[in-house]
Amino acid sequence: MPPDTQSSMPVSAPPAPALPKSGRRPRFVDPAAVLVLVRRGFNEILRVPGASIPGAIAPIIFLVGLTMVFGQATDIPGYGTDSFLAFVLPVALLQSAGFTGGATGVNLGRDIEQGWLDRLLLSPTSRSTILAGLVLSAAARVLIPVPPLLVMAIVLGAPMPSLVGVLIILAVVPIFSAIAATWASVLALKFRSQQASPLIQASILSSILFSTSYAPLELLEPWMRTIAELNPVTYVIEGLRQCFVGEISWTVTWQAFAALGGLGAVFVTLALLGLRRFER
Amino acid sequence: MITPSVALALRALRLTLRRPQFLIPLFLMPSIFLAVNTGGLSATTRLPGFPETTGFLAFQLAAAMVQSLMLSGLQAGIAVSLEIESGFFDRIVTAPVPRLAIVAGRLMAAAVLGAGQVLFFLIVGVIFGADLAGGVVGALVVVVLGALAGVAFAAIGLAIAFRARQASIVQGLFPFVFAVLYLSSAFFPQELLGPPADTISAFNPLSYIAEGLRAPIAYGMDALPILEGLAMTVAVIVVASLLAVAGLRWRLADAA
Numbered sequence: 191m192p193p194d195t196q197s198s199m200p201v202s203a204p205p206a207p208a209l210p211k212s213g214r215r216p217r218f219v220d221p222a223a224v225l226v227l228v229r230r231g232f233n234e235i236l237r238v239p240g241a242s243i244p245g246a247i248a249p250i251i252f253l254v255g256l257t258m259v260f261g262q263a264t265d266i267p268g269y270g271t272d273s274f275l276a277f278v279l280p281v282a283l284l285q286s287a288g289f290t291g292g293a294t295g296v297n298l299g300r301d302i303e304q305g306w307l308d309r310l311l312l313s314p315t316s317r318s319t320i321l322a323g324l325v326l327s328a329a330a331r332v333l334i335p336v337p338p339l340l341v342m343a344i345v346l347g348a349p350m351p352s353l354v355g356v357l358i359i360l361a362v363v364p365i366f367s368a369i370a371a372t373w374a375s376v377l378a379l380k381f382r383s384q385q386a387s388p389l390i391q392a393s394i395l396s397s398i399l400f401s402t403s404y405a406p407l408e409l410l411e412p413w414m415r416t417i418a419e420l421n422p423v424t425y426v427i428e429g430l431r432q433c434f435v436g437e438i439s440w441t442v443t444w445q446a447f448a449a450l451g452g453l454g455a456v457f458v459t460l461a462l463l464g465l466r467r468f469e470r
Numbered sequence: 471m472i473t474p475s476v477a478l479a480l481r482a483l484r485l486t487l488r489r490p491q492f493l494i495p496l497f498l499m500p501s502i503f504l505a506v507n508t509g510g511l512s513a514t515t516r517l518p519g520f521p522e523t524t525g526f527l528a529f530q531l532a533a534a535m536v537q538s539l540m541l542s543g544l545q546a547g548i549a550v551s552l553e554i555e556s557g558f559f560d561r562i563v564t565a566p567v568p569r570l571a572i573v574a575g576r577l578m579a580a581a582v583l584g585a586g587q588v589l590f591f592l593i594v595g596v597i598f599g600a601d602l603a604g605g606v607v608g609a610l611v612v613v614v615l616g617a618l619a620g621v622a623f624a625a626i627g628l629a630i631a632f633r634a635r636q637a638s639i640v641q642g643l644f645p646f647v648f649a650v651l652y653l654s655s656a657f658f659p660q661e662l663l664g665p666p667a668d669t670i671s672a673f674n675p676l677s678y679i680a681e682g683l684r685a686p687i688a689y690g691m692d693a694l695p696i697l698e699g700l701a702m703t704v705a706v707i708v709v710a711s712l713l714a715v716a717g718l719r720w721r722l723a724d725a726a
Contacts, residue, residue, distance in 0.1 A: 247645045255652030258667040263514050388494040396502055404510035414509025 220319045227323020228330055234297055246335040248289060250342060253282035257346075260404065268409050271435045276348045279340075280430035281403045283359065284423070286339055287332045287367035288394040292387075294328040295374020299384040307468070317465040321375065321458065328371035329364035336363055348434055355433030358443060362430055365450050370394050372457040379464035397423045402431075422449035471574070474567045478575025482549065483582060492549075495541050496583075497590060504534040504591070507657065519661050523688040524601040531595045532684035533656045535616060536676060538587045540647045543623025546576055547631035547640040554721070555637055563722065573714050576628055577621045584620015585613050588683070600687070608686030611696060618703045619679050625710035632717030656680040678702035 253275070261274040271277055301307045310320060340359070344350055351359060374390045381389070400417045401424040407415055418424045429446020432438050486492050504527075512526040523529045553559045562572060592602070592609055602608055627640070634640050651657065653667050654676035663671055671677045682699010685692050 248648075251645050251648050251652070255648060255667075258664045259652050259658045260511060260514065261664040262517055262662045263511060265517060266513050388498070392494065392498050392502065395499075399502065399506040400509075404506065405513065409510075409513045411509045411512050414506075417509075 218316060218318070219322050220315060223315050223319045224323045224326060227320070228327040231294065231297075231324070231327020231331060234293075234327075246286070246338075249282040249286040249335070249339055252285060253278060253339070253343060254346070256281075256404075263405065266409065268406050269435075270406065273347060273349070273435075275343060275346055276434040277431070278404065279343050279348050279434050280427050281398060282339060282343070283336060283363050283430055284366055284398045284427060285395070286335050287363045288370045288398055289391065290332040290335070291325075291328040291367040291370025291372075292374045292390045292394050294324055294371035295376075295378040295390045296384055296387045298324060298375050298378040299381070299386055302378065302382045302468075303384060311465075311469055317462055317469075321372070321461050321465065324375055325368040325371040329368040332364055332367035333360075351433040352438065354438055358433055358438070358446075359430060362426060362446060362450065365454070366426060369450060369453050369457055372454065372461050376457060376460045376464050379461065379468050382468075397421065398427070401427050403427060422453055425449040471568050471571055474571040475574040475578060478562075478567075478571055479578035479582070482546075482576055482579035485549065486545070486579070486583065492545055496538050496545065496587060499541065500534040500538040500591070501594065503537065504530055504594070507533070514658070514662075517662060519659065521659055521689070524603045525599070525688075527595060527598060528600040528603070528688040529684065530657070531591055531600060531687050532680045533651075534591050535588045535612075535683050536619065536654075536656050536680045537647075537651060538591065539584055539616065539619050540623050540651065540676075541644075542580065542583055542587060542620060543625075543627040544640065544643060544647060545627070546580055546624040547627025547634075547643075548637050550576065550628055550631040551634055551637040551640050554631070559721075569718060569722065570715065573625075573628060573711070573718055577624055577711070580620040580624030581617040584624075585617040587620065588612055588616025592687075595687070602687055603690040604686030608691055611686045611691075612683055615679075615682050615696075615699055615703060618700070618707065619683070622679070622703050622706040622710060625707060625714050629710055629713035629717045632714065632721045650674070650676055654680060675702045675706055679706075 256278050257275040263269070264272050264274045264277065269277055298307065301310075311317075336359075373394065377386045377390050377393070380386070400414070401421050402410070402418050407418060407424075410418055425442075425445045426449050428442050429449075432442050507530050508527045514520065515523070515526050515529075550559070553562075559572075563569070592612060596602065604611065630643065631640050653670045654674040655663065655671045656676060660668065660671050660677065678695075678698045679702055680699075681695040682697075682703065685695040685699070689695070
């Protein structure tokens, strides 16, 4: 992705109160503070509209483009559907979630460059509150581009998901966006700059694509099959895919949520460690 | 004219090579798509109507090349619009430098970068087992075509940058690079594309440029696609360069 030249706008913030007299940072998540950070995340859409483009437009272009180009692939036995659009729709949903989460990391890189995170860390707010605010804003923001993407796909011929399918989509996509935001925050805290943006977007995109994104496991090249089997995102994609291709199965569903849980646990730990290291 | 053009070309190359965040989209992103397409869709060579090639990796190399070259053209446009925003453009204009050297320098840099980009993907292809149907001569043809295609896409980037008032406008065209790619035969044979890409791709110059790059790699030294690719690349260079020069004049008149 090209560097986000719009993201250098100054961000005003009220002066942060100092830490309590004990000098210790609270440990628990403060819901009120999280809400304020989530609201700030939404303000980014108005303040830096260009940063929302990848999350909103790119998945639509990928979905329509891939279907036009590789649509005939479903003539090969093994896809389980004759609609390539339905097959790649989960990939577009995760791309939307991933790019939205990635934008959170890019914005954090800008906040670090401008000293905003330093001021936030001086406030009597736990690190987990700061992290929760960041990642939950990504989870909430992804609900903006997803409905138009789903409606457009259905208009173009994707099957309408069942109620359970809709619930799975509405759970999996925001959680994946939050996980992508956590990973993006890990990278932003490591590189402390917006210049980590290409690395953030490329790593998130790779995690989605090196999976069963374009073809079922049996049709992948052996090296790609090995990577896809080891990649937890494969299970997330299959969890979403069952909402459009085949029938919803409990096994596929819990595997998707287990993969999300594992990824979340690892990245949240890394992000909290990153925040602690940043403070030092 | 030549000396300042070369100086500006060297400056543009130095700046590009100095900033890895500019190089990542040119090399890493197309490499990711090359790997994913090859690993995920190799089975599509079994589809009836898929042309006989030396392999799906060889077939996809041209797609990675045009993708990289188009992103490079966009980067050239972003770089010029940033120079306009930062005031560097005004300083160049007030210096005793021929105006055309501003365009020529960028296009010379694009030619060198374009040759380097296609060479990179050729090497990647050979390392991962692609069989170059055209051999060494074919590889040389691809490098020459790649350099020219780099100039063509950079000229388009410049034409847009001179007219755009902000770098963010040029940057916002990033998704449309993929739209143009998907409406061509860069990724898949034209006969197997779905509507409306099957029709539009026949009129999309990118299809001919991609096929020109693909032929020496995947099919052999078949003269027709190579000459069609060359002719289309030269046509785009001429039209886009004229638009870029017109854009430069418009920018100068607007600033005066």
